[in-house]
Amino acid sequence: MATTGADPQRIGRELDGAVVTVDPALPSAVREEVEEIIGRPVGAGAGPRVHVGPGLPRLAAGERLLWMHSTNAGVDALLRAHSPWPPEALLTRTVGRMGERIGQYVLAWALAELQAIPGFLRQQEARTWNRLPTELADGTLAVVFGTGSIGAGIGAALRRCGIRTVGVARTPRPAPGFDSVLALGDPTGPHGPSAELTAALGAARWVVDALPLTPGTADLFGPALFGAMAGATFFNVGRGATVRTEALAEALEQGRVAHAVLDVLPEEPAPPASPAWDLPRTTLTSHSAGPTTAADITADFRTAWQALRAGRLPALTVRTAAGY
Structure with a gap:
């Protein structure tokens, strides 16, 4: 250390x-x-x-x-x-208390999606009354990349609502807030993510990037990791440069990522010409998750x-x- x-x-x-x-x-x-x-x-x-x-x-x-x-x-x-x-x-x-606060941020957006809050807000603007389908948090799976104090805070917040949590770390070991922890390995290498990580991403309802920016995490979220997802909602509350924006755009277009909530971007403040503004089904929150x-x-x-x-x-x- x-x-x-x-x-x-x-x-x-x-x-x-x-x-x-x-x-x-x-x-x-x-x-x-x-x-x-x-x-x-x-x-x-x-x-x-x-x-x-x-x-x-x-x-x-x-x-x-x-x-x-x-x-x-x-x-x-x-x-x-x-x-x-x-x-x-x-x-x-x-x-x-950043882990606690970012955990509340991730949980808030997850619950809003499960309770169809965006759809109800649109209905209210249109003065339309329809019952929209909602989901329960209990039993869904979140895969959280990063198991330090911030990742642990996210895991703890999600678990309180019955969400199963799998952490991903460079060195896997039991960590607070997680039901289990998987090895990150070298998902951008020639062999891609491990079979265990691929299976977890394929089953995940939520995938959370809470990683710091290091030479080993730069551009980590690219075609290999996004390609293993099957309709997850993706959060980035770590560092913007850990995600390849063009790969996220492709995953959103293909439906591998159902929604994205990005609190951080590679370039901040995001200029009007940033490609992040054009991502479909994506919300940007201007680096406000963990005050x-x-x-x-x-x-x-x-x-x-x-x-x-x-x-x-x-x-x-x-x-x-x-x-x-």
């Missing part, structure tokens, strides 16, 4: 003299809470830099970055902008600060070589 060169005991010893800064664009509540956590004003000290924010601060000549706590859960853009990452600097991220609050940022920073003071690596440490 450790980031190469980021020694938690060394970092913990240096915290007392570190200069802690907070991005000025963040709410004042974040700065105030960080000052309470560290026991001094932000900006005080003469040692290496600790920074809380969405991006790296400008460092003075000779200044050393000790630790950055990202206010985002996804750090792929940050790592691309600062490649290679300083090997001795620790990077942590903010997750907060991060000031309390989330400071709670995760506090937990990481306390771990480092105890000489431990924080649970939200980013493995910079892996990208998450």
Whole structure:
């Protein structure tokens, strides 16, 4: 789990003299809470830099970055902008209650579809009264790619409504929120998805992409994975660049994907010319599935600060070589 060169005991010893800064664009509540956590004003000290924010601060000549706590859960853009990452600097991220919130988002859209809410809204606009067919959630199958804290939150939310959950992970092992976990394998390779994953996707009512963007997940959802689906509704609440838009368009046209709900896209904000706007039976929600609050940022920073003071690596440490 450790980031190469980021020694938690060394970092913990240096915290007392570190200069802690907070991005000025963040709410004042974040700065105030960080000052309470560290026991001094932000900006005080003469040692290496600790920074809380969405991006790296400008460092003075000779200044050393000790630790950055990202206010985002996804750090792929940050790592691309600062490649290679300083090997001795620790990077942590903010997750907060994002798994719970994204789980509620996925469940809300799934239940809306099962209860034919879009159809009833159209009927109301047309002043038409017809009973529309609805479905029960109980017993349907969701396949969730990504079994970390966000994937686990999605799985837990769906299971509460009786939806069976299968997780997909690079290294399969039992995970909270899932009835079982399958190996991701190499679905874009010459042999395609494994027989187990192909069978799960073929039986799935819901397929959820909750993956981070790494070299191994870029363009992962293409013809092979979409081709194994048989009318599932596809959610992307991970990263836009994990999905090939043209492959999703083809799967929607063929009916392999019945509907799509996309909270993230390869290019954000999506320009008017983005092909995503033209996808049939698709809803775009403008990266709103898992809002991060000031309390989330400071709670995760506090937990990481306390771990480092105890000489431990924080649970939200980013493995910079892996990208998450």
